[in-house]
Amino acid sequence: MAGKRCNRKRxxxxxxxxxxxxxxxxxxxxxxxxxxxxxxxxxxxxASQSGPEGSVFKVRIKSxxxxxKVFKFFNPSDTSYYWETVLDDSVPLSDVIFHTDPFYAECRxxxxxxxxxxxxxxxxxxxxxxxxxxxxxxxxxxxxREIGAELDEEAISDRLxxxxxxxxxxxAIVKDFVPGDAGVNAGSxxxxxxxxxxxxxxxxxxxxxxxxxxxxxxxxxxxxxFTEPHCIMEALSLHxxxxxxxxxVMFDEMVAEEGLATTVRALPNxxxxxxxxxxxxx
Numbered sequence: 001m002a003g004k005r006c007n008r009k010r011x012x013x014x015x016x017x018x019x020x021x022x023x024x025x026x027x028x029x030x031x032x033x034x035x036x037x038x039x040x041x042x043x044x045x046x047a048s049q050s051g052p053e054g055s056v057f058k059v060r061i062k063s064x065x066x067x068x069k070v071f072k073f074f075n076p077s078d079t080s081y082y083w084e085t086v087l088d089d090s091v092p093l094s095d096v097i098f099h100t101d102p103f104y105a106e107c108r109x110x111x112x113x114x115x116x117x118x119x120x121x122x123x124x125x126x127x128x129x130x131x132x133x134x135x136x137x138x139x140x141x142x143x144x145r146e147i148g149a150e151l152d153e154e155a156i157s158d159r160l161x162x163x164x165x166x167x168x169x170x171x172a173i174v175k176d177f178v179p180g181d182a183g184v185n186a187g188s189x190x191x192x193x194x195x196x197x198x199x200x201x202x203x204x205x206x207x208x209x210x211x212x213x214x215x216x217x218x219x220x221x222x223x224x225x226f227t228e229p230h231c232i233m234e235a236l237s238l239h240x241x242x243x244x245x246x247x248x249v250m251f252d253e254m255v256a257e258e259g260l261a262t263t264v265r266a267l268p269n270x271x272x273x274x275x276x277x278x279x280x281x282x
Contacts, residue, residue: 017111018133019098020165023229024111029132029174034062038143042067042177053102053223055149058177065177066131069221070144070170074101075155086235094163095231102223103171107133109204109222110173116202126195126202127219129176135169144170175220183217186262189255192217193266196247203228209250211258 017025037060054071076083076096083096098104110130117124136144144151151170161168184192195218199206206213207224214220226233248266255262 018107019104021095021098024108024115024227026107026111026114026130026173027132029134031062032134036061036068036140038140038147039065041147053221054151055144061174067128067175067177067220068134068172069106069175069223070136070149070151070172071103071223072150072152073155073170074103075152075157075160076100078155083232086232088235091231091235097160097164099226099231103133103173105225105227106130106173106222108227109206109225112202112204112227113199125218126198127222128178128215131174131176134172134174135167136172137169141170178215178218178220180216182211182214184211184214184254184258184260185217186260188217189260189262189264193251193264195219196251196266200244200247205233205244206247206250209247210254 016028018028019025039058039060041055042058043056054069057068057070059066059068074097076093079100083100087096099108110127113126114130141151156166156168160166192214196206196209199219204222205226206219206222207226208221209219245267251266255264
């Protein structure tokens with residue numbers, strides 16, 4: 001795969017900010033039309049098969065290395081067993097998609113993070129930096145097919161395209177390429193906990209706090225995140241404290257599973273763990 005390079009074809013114009021719904025949004029990557037050099041899969045043990053949300057690649061764009069997360073297409077009926085039990089018919093299908101599709105979940109989470117950075121006027125990073133979303137052209141898509149990346153293209157239908165305004169191009173998000181390991185250790189967990197609490201304060205609930213979701217001690221993936229305003233969180237009640245403790249439960253479980261020599265804990269005791277396990281690992 002190393003060295004494969006192509007130019008993206010001009011596609012149908014999309015909104016410069018996604019998703020087109022109430023709440024935070026992510027801007028387009030500034031080099032939408034620049035050639036991509038596909039180097040290697042970097043999503044660990046999942047490199048032999050696509051993960052549930054998609055695939056992650058090390059790429060080079062305009063002489064700079066990035067991590068490019070390529071998303072599968074999303075069909076809300078695949079997760080209806082979950083959201084239909086929570087939401088009533090008054091919630092538009094577009095909101096369900098924009099709030100639960102992993103691509104849009106990441107757009108919303110990173111949009112809120114960037115919004116907060118702008119309001120504070122600082123460069124504090126609460127996660128691995130994101131550079132925007134990227135819509136791939138036909139030649140890039142063909143490269144992905146040739147290397148076996150599952151895209152679930154059959155999931156995108158005329159009906160869903162009408163609901164979301166999508167034009168059928170494969171969606172991706174561009175992030176910093178961070179070499180090395182997760183960086184989750186006794187010396188970093190206190191800052192990791194600060195970052196998680198800061199994200200929760202911003203209304204971003206990661207839903208996937210585990211060692212594999214970190215690089216150099218920073219969160220790297222928000223595909224399972226809920227960012228307020230969120231139709232499911234609203235349905236479960238904005239005042240339900242337990243719903244908002246999921247990330248903290250997962251943090252304490254991660255520390256325990258890694259056997260880290262630290263007294264740092266998110267919760268004063270483990271009484272919430274069994275109560276919230278299904279939420280934290282949804």
